[in-house]
Amino acid sequence: MTLEIRAARPGEEGLVLGFIRKLADYEKLLHEVEATEADMQTALFGPSPRCCCDIALWNGHPAGFALWFYNFSTFAGKEGIYLEDLFVETEYRGKGIGKALLRHLARRCVAEGLPRLQWWVLDWNEPSIAVYTSLGAKPMDEWTVYRVSGPELKELAR
Amino acid sequence: MSISIRDASAGDGAILHAMVRELAHNHGHETDFTALPEDYERFLSDAHAINGALIGFWKDEPAGCAIWQRSYSTFRGRETLYLEDLSVLPQFRGRGVGTALLKAVARFAVSRGLPSVTWLMMAWNENARRVYTAAGAEIEDGNCLCRLSGAALERIAS
Numbered sequence: 001m002t003l004e005i006r007a008a009r010p011g012e013e014g015l016v017l018g019f020i021r022k023l024a025d026y027e028k029l030l031h032e033v034e035a036t037e038a039d040m041q042t043a044l045f046g047p048s049p050r051c052c053c054d055i056a057l058w059n060g061h062p063a064g065f066a067l068w069f070y071n072f073s074t075f076a077g078k079e080g081i082y083l084e085d086l087f088v089e090t091e092y093r094g095k096g097i098g099k100a101l102l103r104h105l106a107r108r109c110v111a112e113g114l115p116r117l118q119w120w121v122l123d124w125n126e127p128s129i130a131v132y133t134s135l136g137a138k139p140m141d142e143w144t145v146y147r148v149s150g151p152e153l154k155e156l157a158r
Numbered sequence: 159m160s161i162s163i164r165d166a167s168a169g170d171g172a173i174l175h176a177m178v179r180e181l182a183h184n185h186g187h188e189t190d191f192t193a194l195p196e197d198y199e200r201f202l203s204d205a206h207a208i209n210g211a212l213i214g215f216w217k218d219e220p221a222g223c224a225i226w227q228r229s230y231s232t233f234r235g236r237e238t239l240y241l242e243d244l245s246v247l248p249q250f251r252g253r254g255v256g257t258a259l260l261k262a263v264a265r266f267a268v269s270r271g272l273p274s275v276t277w278l279m280m281a282w283n284e285n286a287r288r289v290y291t292a293a294g295a296e297i298e299d300g301n302c303l304c305r306l307s308g309a310a311l312e313r314i315a316s
Contacts, residue, residue, distance in 0.1 A: 020232045035235025043230060043237075050230045050237055067232055072201065072209045074178045074225055074243050077193025079208075085232050099314075106306060106315035117306040124300065136310025140303040144281045148264065149274030152294030156264035 001059060003097060005104045008053035008065070013040040016053055019065045023087040027122055051084065054104055056097045064088035066101040073116055080116035081109055098131060120145075161255055163262040166211035166223070171199035174211055177223045181245040185280055209242065212262050214255045222246035224259040226266070229276070239267040241277035256286075260293050278303065 008016055017040050024030045043050045056064040064087055071082040083105060088097045102117075109117050121128050121139075129139070148156055166174060175195040182191035201207035214222040222245055229240035241263055246255045267275050279286050291297075306314060 024233060029233065032233045035232055039235030040232075043235070050228070051232075069228075069230055070208055071227055071229075071240070072207075072242070073193075074174075074198075075182055075187060075190045075193060077197025082229070084230060102306075103314050106311055109306075109311060110315040115307055115311070117311060119304050120301050121304055122300050123302045129302075132304050135306065135314050137304045137306045138310075140305055142281050143278040143303050144287075145276065145298040145301050145303075146279055146290050146295040147274055147276045147298055148293060148295040152296075153264055153274060154268060156261055156293050157268040158261075 001095075003063075003095070003100055004057045004060075005054050005100060006057070008044060008055050010041075010045045012055065013037045013044060015055070015062055016040050016044065016065060016067070019087050020067070020085060022089070023085055026087070027125075054101060056088070056101055058092050058095065058097065061092075062089075063092035063095075064097050064101060066105060068105060070114075071118070076115050078113075078115050080114050080118060081105055083117065083119035086119065098128075099135065102135060160217050161221075161253070161258045162215045162218075163212055163258060164215075166202055166213050168199065168203040170211070170213060171195040171197075171202055173213065173220050174198045174202075174223050174225065177220075177245040177247060178225070178243050180247060181243055184248075212259060212266070214246070214259045214262075216250045216253060216255060219250075220247075221250035221253075222255045222259055224263050226263060226275075231274070234273060236273050237270075239263070239270075239272045239275045241275055244277070256289055257293065260289070264293075 014037050017037050021033055024033045044053055051067055051069045054066045055062055067085040068081050068083045070079050072079050105117055172195045175198050179191055201209050209227040211223055211225045225243040227240045227242050229238045231238045
């Protein structure tokens, strides 16, 4: 049994999009996914990449992924890592793959001198919250998320 | 017009730093605020920075700021805008500076072809909630932000 974590490679945008769709399905949000393989190709491997992606391989089989990008904390005055998506395939759960992906990112933070690794979790997702809490992550539940988009964004932009 | 907005540029680090420090104090996060003015100068003078800022003036006096970051939504397959901080100095509150800054951020997002602007708000901040709701923002329920930092980050990384 071997676990390997490595950066996604050009040509794997279909694999990455598949993970994104499965994660959305788990979150009951599949209807919100508009991303295409071409979008992921541009975001990950285009001339000006917006995101980074790590793939976890269990005995050589793609088992999960972490998609992330850099952010900046104006309180700390330093860059950090924002984890957009973390997902492990159903049949590979319970093997510590999710924790290994988080550890991989935590190591990158420490190696690069970044003070924070942040991500979102849906409040009903108890199994994930239990894992995150066991790792020492703190839920910042006094924060409320706002978003303006679509016609409201255009209206506000006037 | 008493309110004007402009892009922050090199040399504005001290003003932005003072405004975000005020925000941190107002939110009871003094101890988390360790940034220095030079940390802000660093991104203001970097043409490839992932973040930037707008400054709001009341009759030519700096009154508030909005600090944004580039972000990405894997569900949309699109780059999005994340609003890290929106701060109005206490003596300038209640004059529409915050709304003007939010509108300027929305215009900036639309001009870049970005589909949404997202931000966080403290759950107790009723004044901010009124401003944001009036601007057409939706509150995304059921999310919870997690953060690994300090000793917990070092521990998982080891």
